[in-house]
Amino acid sequence: MTRHVYVHIPFCPKVCPYCSFYKEASDRNKTQPFLDAVLRELDMRRDEGIALRPHTIFFGGGTPSALTVAQMEYLLGGLRGRLDLSELAEWTLEMNPATVSLEKAKLLRDLGVNRISMGVQAWDAPTLETLGRVHTADQSRHSYAVLREAGFDNVNLDHIFGVPGQSPEAWRDTLRQTIALQPDHISAYNLTYEEDTEFMRKFQRGEFAQDPDADADLFEQTADLLAGAGYEPYETSNFSRPGRRCAHNLAYWRGHDYLGLGPSAFSTVGEHRWSNVRDTAAYTQRILAGEFAADFHEPVSPELRRRESIAFGLRTSDGVERAWLQPWGARVDELASLGLISTVGERVVLTPKGRLLADSVAEVFV
Numbered sequence: 001m002t003r004h005v006y007v008h009i010p011f012c013p014k015v016c017p018y019c020s021f022y023k024e025a026s027d028r029n030k031t032q033p034f035l036d037a038v039l040r041e042l043d044m045r046r047d048e049g050i051a052l053r054p055h056t057i058f059f060g061g062g063t064p065s066a067l068t069v070a071q072m073e074y075l076l077g078g079l080r081g082r083l084d085l086s087e088l089a090e091w092t093l094e095m096n097p098a099t100v101s102l103e104k105a106k107l108l109r110d111l112g113v114n115r116i117s118m119g120v121q122a123w124d125a126p127t128l129e130t131l132g133r134v135h136t137a138d139q140s141r142h143s144y145a146v147l148r149e150a151g152f153d154n155v156n157l158d159h160i161f162g163v164p165g166q167s168p169e170a171w172r173d174t175l176r177q178t179i180a181l182q183p184d185h186i187s188a189y190n191l192t193y194e195e196d197t198e199f200m201r202k203f204q205r206g207e208f209a210q211d212p213d214a215d216a217d218l219f220e221q222t223a224d225l226l227a228g229a230g231y232e233p234y235e236t237s238n239f240s241r242p243g244r245r246c247a248h249n250l251a252y253w254r255g256h257d258y259l260g261l262g263p264s265a266f267s268t269v270g271e272h273r274w275s276n277v278r279d280t281a282a283y284t285q286r287i288l289a290g291e292f293a294a295d296f297h298e299p300v301s302p303e304l305r306r307r308e309s310i311a312f313g314l315r316t317s318d319g320v321e322r323a324w325l326q327p328w329g330a331r332v333d334e335l336a337s338l339g340l341i342s343t344v345g346e347r348v349v350l351t352p353k354g355r356l357l358a359d360s361v362a363e364v365f366v
């Protein structure tokens with residue numbers, strides 16, 4: 001039984017210069033056939049034999065909130081009609097502050113969405129401008145109030161640090177302003193320069209620079225500030241109030257099966273992993289012609305799953321079972337002697353120093 005469903009909505013009000021998620025500028029003509037394709041893909045996967053009773057659903061993107069009220073009603077209503085939601089615990093939808101309205105928020109609540117993840121990124125105008133965001137800080141504040149007014153009691157706010165021109169003081173101030181709003185969950189991502197983005201081109205031309213030591217400092221300050229405000233650091237970039245961890249992301253990190261619908265979406269079911277074509281028109285055309293739209297397939301052996309669970313698990317505050325690491329005995333001793341991991345009872349976790357090098361530590365096991 002597959003318990004986790006992801007739906008990729010590839011439309012954004014405007015494309016941000018740092019982002020490499022698969023998306024395109026919203027296009028009214030493409031949207032309705034795309035919505036039909038997502039529902040059709042779900043039908044095709046079920047006909048193929050994938051049994052679904054979701055515990056979590058995640059609408060990500062792109063910007064799912066770029067859909068109109070009528071389009072949301074069509075897509076989410078269509079999903080509701082097709083899925084057994086009797087065991088659904090968490091239904092998240094990502095929003096951009098520029099695309100929030102009370103009407104949309106109330107409709108989402110009525111349709112069963114119970115968690116919102118909104119990309120505020122920063123509260124100061126210069127950083128928002130560097131990031132090419134379509135919204136102002138005032139708009140983010142207003143949209144957050146709208147979500148609360150609509151009854152959402154589980155809201156995440158996304159942030160980015162290490163942005164060119166963003167001073168450590170500006171970043172701390174962003175965190176303080178967010179803490180004052182008391183969201184239930186906070187994501188704080190270190191800016192990454194992704195292939196094929198305007199930011200990467202500026203980086204390569206020497207217009208933007210990266211300072212890993214400064215970023216490590218910011219990371220430590222972030223964890224301290226948020227822990228002091230009652231947010232538990234449960235994964236490298238994620239902090240939550242008690243009981244508000246993101247169950248969907250935890251399922252990925254624990255290596256559970258998930259079905260992804262929409263262009264570029266990954267799925268892992270049993271010993272098979274695939275991802276759909278990164279092209280909305282091609283995705284829509286293929287699905288509506290009754291063909292699957294995957295252009296990547298990979299066998300997932302229990303051994304690979306184990307390795308991935310270790311790499312992801314180490315990024316979480318729960319760490320991984322000590323017994324799982326037995327095959328890497330000498331490397332584990334080495335990481336411990338470098339002060340990067342430590343043993344707590346039967347589990348191995350990253351130390352604060354290890355958290356700064358989480359990706360390099362994880363690489364040892366994959």
Ligand SMILES: C[S@@+](CC[C@H](N)C(=O)[O-])C[C@H]1O[C@@H](n2cnc3c(N)ncnc32)[C@H](O)[C@@H]1O
Pocket residue numbers: 012018019020021060061062063094095096097117118119120121158159160189190191192193194
């Ligand atoms: C799909 S977007 C969230 C929803 C919506 N599209 C928005 O931007 O408001 C997911 C999040 O990834 C983060 N992100 C995207 N590109 C990033 C990058 N290059 N480095 C760090 N974080 C990034 C941002 O914080 C963003 O809010």
Ligand code: SF4
Pocket residue numbers: 011012013014015016019020021023061062063096119
């Ligand atoms: S950060 Fe969000 S709004 Fe900006 S391009 Fe990426 S998905 Fe779209």
